[in-house]
Amino acid sequence: MTIYKEVFQAISLHHLTNLSLVDYICRELSASLIYRKGLIPSDLIQDVQCNKNYFLMECLKDMNCRFCSMKSPLFKVLSDAELELINCNKRHVVFRKGEIIVKQGAPMSHVISFTSGIAKVYIEGSGDRNLVLQFIKPTNFLGAPGIYADQVHYSSVRAVEESSVCFIDLHVFKQVIRENKRFAESFMELISWDGIFNYERFNCLTHKNIHGRLADSLIYLHEKIFNDRGNKIALSRQDMAELTGMSKDSVIRILKELEKEEVIENDGSIIQVKNMDRLIKISELS
């Protein structure tokens, strides 16, 4: 286990992003660390990929924003002084699986930077019916649209697996936006892209049948959310139902169908896409 920690120490010291993790292991560590301990690199890479979340969290404790590898790309345009200011006004918190990070309707006192894990952003409708807007993984902000509206959360966020976030004081955050034009512009881009993402979901949810909706969701989860978990989609059927706007029962039914047609592989609660072309075709056929 210590080998992982060494790997992650190295990562945080070198400011590596999630994406360059595997590259880095292959290039820098294989000779010196891995072979010395008799580990096969490909196994280590796979293990690290699957357990990345756990070790990441270890490294994030007490991390200064200036050196944190998991800070938002938006923060890259900030000066050291600005980062230090944010660092002094942040709290790093770990949430366990299933815990609510943000509650819809609650007043917003902090901007939340999501630093590790996976969470679902959902709106609570009338009568137990939730709709998952999107899943969140590092690095992203939570509660974006409310920040410049009326400082109220318009969606809830719940940890799907153990996750950690940084609470950043709202006033400090706004102050930095006011004083750094590039940062302000980046933040506007973020809000804008968020809005555009919703447009695409509108289409899917209102005009496609359940086959198309589930196909779209599987593609989304495969490509955007579980892409750094070896594309192993680990979600409850209920969560998938809330993402696609269909009933849990229907999700199960269609997943079975897809498994029979060998479009996906279903091992316990872990889903893996086997035939992406077919999924895309199903999505396009509506």
Next chain:
Amino acid sequence: MTIYKEVFQAISLHHLTNLSLVDYICRELSASLIYRKGLIPSDLIQDVQCNKNYFLMECLKDMNCRFCSMKSPLFKVLSDAELELINCNKRHVVFRKGEIIVKQGAPMSHVISFTSGIAKVYIEGSGDRNLVLQFIKPTNFLGAPGIYADQVHYSSVRAVEESSVCFIDLHVFKQVIRENKRFAESFMELISWDGIFNYERFNCLTHKNIHGRLADSLIYLHEKIFNDRGNKIALSRQDMAELTGMSKDSVIRILKELEKEEVIENDGSIIQVKNMDRLIKISELS
């Protein structure tokens, strides 16, 4: 007819907003103009309300942004110099009913300020299926989310009745945002509220049955869009279908039902809400 023009000249000179129009007529004009010409104020107000759009457009031609009563409230925080800069880089254009103002997918060269009329903002899905995101009336901006993303329009906009807009050069607009912090902040608020509006629509469109969806839409149209047209909702069934995400046939069916129950009154293609409480109840019952 000239009485109207006088009224509107007065409005534009005094920088009156839409909302204070009726107040203004009662307070300032009734004695001097209306009685002198033998008109009954309440009739005039009603007529002006119903035909506001036509006369408004007359007044907007060649209007300098500095004195334009229909400019966005956002522009109120701009200095005269900034308004003058925008004025020099804008084009005022009138669109006839049914014409496309903005086409989804097209590159965005200008920010568009909607100055009179009513238009529908919709996303074009696969296979002729459109979804109306919202109706637009003065004063508002078009193409908001794309401005700070990749300068592409992510929705189409079509005039529902004769409408006029101002095309403002995108670079000039961004320059003003960069240099005026208050304006930048206002604009962020605008984008944010836009996003929040979509959240509420998600709920409605994914979790309510057609009765609830139509009720919601009628409430929206009554309160937010046709509120300055004497609450006379004038839309084609097709437009209402695209707004509610249901088929045209179903719209007609439910409207008939509502008419029978005297919740609405349907005179030709003009719908008026008679029993708002009932509509709200239908909406809540989902």
Next chain:
DNA sequence: CTTGTAGATTGTCATGAATCAATTTTTTCT
């Protein structure tokens, strides 16, 4: 005046998808 066209209306019908209930599997907690 008449003719054409687009939109509105109405009823019927097929079907997609949710609900319900009963059973099995998996996960979690002690």
Next chain:
DNA sequence: AGAAAAAATTGATTCATGACAATCTACAAG
């Protein structure tokens, strides 16, 4: 490890909704 709880599965049933077709209406163009 074993019990309890939660989640997943499955089939049967019901209902809501969209699609189609035929007719009607109103407005515009010739």
